[in-house]
Amino acid sequence: MSFTTRLVEVRTKILKENDVAARRLRQRFAEQGRTVISLVSSPGAGKTRLLEETVRRLATRYRVAVVVGDLATDNDAERLAGTGVLVKQITTGTVCHLEAEMVSKAIDSWSEIALDFLFLENVGNLVCPAGYDLGENLRIVAFSVTEGEDKPLKYPTIFNTADAVVLTKMDLCEATEFDEPEARRSIRQVRPGMRVMKVSAKTGEGMADWTAWLEKSREFDKPSSLDVGKSQGT
Amino acid sequence: MHELSIAIKVLEIAKRGMVRQAGMELVAIHLQIGPLAGVVVESLQSAYEIARLQSSFPDAELRIEQTELTIDCPRCRSVQPVVAVNDLHCRRCGELSGKIVGGRELDIISLEVMPCPSRHA
Numbered sequence: 001m002s003f004t005t006r007l008v009e010v011r012t013k014i015l016k017e018n019d020v021a022a023r024r025l026r027q028r029f030a031e032q033g034r035t036v037i038s039l040v041s042s043p044g045a046g047k048t049r050l051l052e053e054t055v056r057r058l059a060t061r062y063r064v065a066v067v068v069g070d071l072a073t074d075n076d077a078e079r080l081a082g083t084g085v086l087v088k089q090i091t092t093g094t095v096c097h098l099e100a101e102m103v104s105k106a107i108d109s110w111s112e113i114a115l116d117f118l119f120l121e122n123v124g125n126l127v128c129p130a131g132y133d134l135g136e137n138l139r140i141v142a143f144s145v146t147e148g149e150d151k152p153l154k155y156p157t158i159f160n161t162a163d164a165v166v167l168t169k170m171d172l173c174e175a176t177e178f179d180e181p182e183a184r185r186s187i188r189q190v191r192p193g194m195r196v197m198k199v200s201a202k203t204g205e206g207m208a209d210w211t212a213w214l215e216k217s218r219e220f221d222k223p224s225s226l227d228v229g230k231s232q233g234t
Numbered sequence: 235m236h237e238l239s240i241a242i243k244v245l246e247i248a249k250r251g252m253v254r255q256a257g258m259e260l261v262a263i264h265l266q267i268g269p270l271a272g273v274v275v276e277s278l279q280s281a282y283e284i285a286r287l288q289s290s291f292p293d294a295e296l297r298i299e300q301t302e303l304t305i306d307c308p309r310c311r312s313v314q315p316v317v318a319v320n321d322l323h324c325r326r327c328g329e330l331s332g333k334i335v336g337g338r339e340l341d342i343i344s345l346e347v348m349p350c351p352s353r354h355a
Contacts, residue, residue: 003351005261007344010251014243014265014340096236128236130272131340156320157272160334190320192332 018132021100025135029118035218036118038098038134040158041142042151043124046168046201048076050142051119053201056083057211062116067106069098069123076121086110097128100135116218126155138217144168145178149186156190164195166210171200237277241285241296244342249290251345262295262346268337269303269319297346303337 065086077089141162199206309329
């Protein structure tokens with residue numbers, strides 16, 4: 001048989017549906033005056049602990065809520081509920097990341113509730129969440145000092161889609177002989193100019209600076225660092 | 235880890251595209267994937283091999299073009315490839331830049347079709 005083939009141009013983003021849902025969310029968040037912060041990290045980097053301390057501090061002055069994504073269990077949601085803020089758990093089952101539509105469904109019942117800050121704790125995973133825009137204003141990577149300084153070099157994509165890094169568990173810095181300059185070099189190499197903040201949720205070190213930065217982010221529609229961040233194209 | 239869901243999505247988009255291709259058979263789906271797409275090309279390829287058997291196009295191949303990670307180099311004043319995915323120094327002059335131009339692609343570019351043999355044989 002000698003049929004020749006021809007190419008039909010499609011030019012579609014494979015994750016277009018997620019991008020569209022994320023854009024809708026972002027627009028709604030802006031209209032509602034919500035600042036939305038997503039948190040990604042490898043499992044065990046201290047996202048939940050960091051969030052517990054963060055929302056506890058912010059909740060004295062702001063209306064705060066959290067959405068937590070996990071493959072299974074609602075342990076993290078229970079911990080966060082202990083802070084007294086609104087919490088929703090998304091159990092993703094076998095899905096390794098949150099998607100915009102999951103977030104949209106999870107917060108559906110909060111549409112009439114006034115919120116200043118909404119935190120989205122993603123599934124602990126440094127690979128899959130990278131490609132999924134959740135409509136957030138800022139994406140933060142939590143990077144603990146118990147991980148290798150070269151983590152950014154191993155997972156450049158997630159660092160590349162994020163807006164800032166929070167170095168967590170700083171109280172363990174000495175015990176783990178964490179080489180901070182080396183870690184900063186790694187971060188710079190994959191994402192030049194990215195802000196790095198240091199915290200210990202346990203001792204409170206750096207928490208005031210971190211929450212002050214979050215408060216400041218409310219003043220801007222889009223932080224300048226976002227223009228080299230995740231793709232927000234069509 | 236989510237390559238299977240991406241493979242299924244690719245086949246869904248192809249199916250929608252093929253609606254307008256009456257009398258044609260899908261031979262291949264052409265993708266462009268950048269190193270910052272968060273997708274492992276080999277995993278996607280093997281996930282696709284499984285997904286296509288359950289789809290309307292069990293014979294359609296997946297052809298993936300891997301794009302380069304490029305930056306807008308302030309020193310060269312042009313778009314240049316970088317040293318590596320985890321090293322955004324300009325490959326030409328060594329300058330570091332965060333202005334990424336290409337490398338996030340996760341796109342279906344085209345559908346390769348040919349007349350259905352059953353109808354034209």
